[in-house]
Amino acid sequence: MSGPDPEAATATAEDTGSGGMLRLHYSAISDVGRVRKDNQDSGYAGPWLLTVCDGVGGAARGDIASGTAVQQLRRLDEQPPSGLTPDDLLGRVAGALHRAHDRIGELVDEDPALNGTSTTATVLVFDGTRAGIGHIGDSRAYLYRAGEISQLTHDHTFVQSLIDEGRITEPESRVHPHRNLILKALDGIHEAEPDLFLADLQPGDRLLLCSDGASGVLDDARLADVLSTGTPDYAAVELVRASLEAGSSDNVTCIVADVLDEAAAAGRAAALDELQPLLVGAAAELRRRPVKGARPAGIFRGHRSGDTGELEPVQAEIPDLPPDVHAIPSDPIDPETARYAPREPFRFFWLRRLMVALIAVGLVWMVAAGAWTWSQSQxxxxxxxxxxxxxxxxxxxxxxxxxxxxxxxxxxxxxxxxxxxxxxxxxxxxxxxxxxxxxxxxxxxxxxxxxxxxxxxxxxxxxxxxxxxxxxxxx
Known part of the structure; x- marks a missing residue:
């Protein structure tokens, strides 16, 4: 294989256990594309986890759905305990997907403007010898082995159901007027029913996880052609570049990972000296928010340094901050809290409450009127x-x-x-x-x-x- 592309970040999953474990050498790239204004894809690649989520919702902020899902799923990026059974491995995947689903539902409850948001999720959890895969929506996972490519996941889409029934062909599905209609997603409302299965891995395998911005315009032959050469860095960048050149109108996210034994990993030692997880797309932008809830202009744009597709993912430095054990929670029924709460003069107390109530009613009426007017154009x-x-x-x-x-x-x-x-x-x-x-x-x-x-x-x-x-x- 050719040398590493300096423009892309790489990492490995090193063996910390027995000598029979394999390693992952991975790269992750996400591009906003040439049509969309915002990147609603999110991706994460780490030593034990690869995942791609494609947000759905448009004005309902699909970027928040995909970014939230990845923030939940990234907790799977830890070495699984020894003796983990297949059911245990898939149980971890299913549990994380359901937690992501529930968290999206909580956000919708907190902010009704997010109603309608959802995300696909394709998750691969690595345990050193095999992969536990969870999948919902139309993002995809592929396995490239010995010169042959195979699609591991099955799309949950309207056109895929027509293909399954023999009513249309794969080429016809690419131009079907409703090719983007998905039947399943994580939305926090409908019951999440992901596909769960295992995949045995071998040294020399190459894995690809991608959003439909890539798989929607590149057929299996083109994917295999790109995956057949180069490092994961090179392949990921070339897949994004090829997708844009093929006319993709969507965001494009690709994660490429090589499965290595110890001998192969030793041969790439120079390229595997930094073990950093990679976070790309909307999830990386959500991480950069300086204040919770702040939405600076352009903050959700994807990572790209020009239309040529020369991209650079960011390091996934997302610290889990522990709660301040010294902080005293504010409880309105706690006598001590009430005792030290500042109080207004009594004569202004009810006047202030009345004004607040009137303003609140006026705002609710204005929002309701605006929502009704907008709804009549839908x-x-x-x-x-x-x-x-x-x-x-x-x-x-x-x-x-x-x-x-x-x-x-x-x-x-x-x-x-x-x-x-x-x-x-x-x-x-x-x-x-x-x-x-x-x-x-x-x-x-x-x-x-x-x-x-x-x-x-x-x-x-x-x-x-x-x-x-x-x-x-x-x-």
Missing amino acids: YYVGEQDGQVVIFRGVNTSLPGIDLSQPFATTNVELDRLPAFVAEGVRDGIAADDFADAEAIVDNLASEMSPAESLDRGSVDTGTRASAAQRVITWP
């Missing part, structure tokens, strides 16, 4: 009385307030759709605008079983305005 495809319906508004509700209304009826019947597609419709499929919602309906119509001949799903004939008058209902 559309999604859902179900009503067994039929597919285009709704105007957002696919959620507040106590006593319905934030969406049927906007256009269709003749697409839910019970004539495949079960997994029907379930997606029941959950609601977001659309960019009304035209996109119509396109989704057209696609659903093509999925109906041919029990009887019906026209494609669409709004009633006539102008859009007249159709709207027939189907819009007002409170």
Whole structure:
């Protein structure tokens, strides 16, 4: 293999146990890409852990979801205890994924603006001889062995389900209008159901974990071609470069790791003298926040030093700060706390409370009015009385307030759709605008079983305005 690329950071997982253990020599790269404004991918590579998370949510801050997931998952980067059984190894992976899932849910509860955020997660935990893998979403893990590449994970996407049913081919899935629709993710709301499995590793294996910014534009042959040469540094940089040159419109994150025995590791001793975990993408930017909750402009941009793809990941120096054992918690019902709490003069006490209450009510009203106005420019495809319906508004509700209304009826019947597609419709499929919602309906119509001949799903004939008058209902 060629010498190390000085522009990329590397590290190894050294054997601290018996001589039969293997080591990982890895590199991690994340690029914001040439289209996106923010990097919503996150990645982590350490001696015992490789993981890629691709945030989903757009305005709902997918970067926070992926960064939060990686912050939870990175706790797996420690040497597993001796005698760990396969079930124990997979249990550690599953536990970490569920903790990440729960933490995202907590953030959504704390900040409703994050509602709708989620992230994929592909996790590989190394124990010295094998890998415990957890996977949810459409990020991927590959194994390159003896000149052959194989995909270890299975996408949880709409198009993958069509491939599994033999309805479309892999090349067709790359241009399918709904190729980006994922069916599973960590969102803190729906039950997390990751795939969990083991992979035995051999010296000479090369592992690749990547977001769909790479796998969506590079086929297996191209991936294998890049993985066949060079160090992990070289391969990771070239994969990102190749993805951008192939027209990727997404963030691109790649982690490449070589599996080494002691002899191979000794041959790379010069390149393996620094044992630093690597943190890239949104997770690295979240780490750099000087104050919790602060969001300086541009802070979530990915790491790139130009459109040529010459990238430099950052070191994952994320200290776990212990709580101050000398601090006294503030408890409002603690007599000592109340005793020393400063108090306002009594004559101003109720006036201040009244003003605060009025301001709070005014702010709530303004936010509610703004949210309602914004919601009426949103559309999604859902179900009503067994039929597919285009709704105007957002696919959620507040106590006593319905934030969406049927906007256009269709003749697409839910019970004539495949079960997994029907379930997606029941959950609601977001659309960019009304035209996109119509396109989704057209696609659903093509999925109906041919029990009887019906026209494609669409709004009633006539102008859009007249159709709207027939189907819009007002409170």
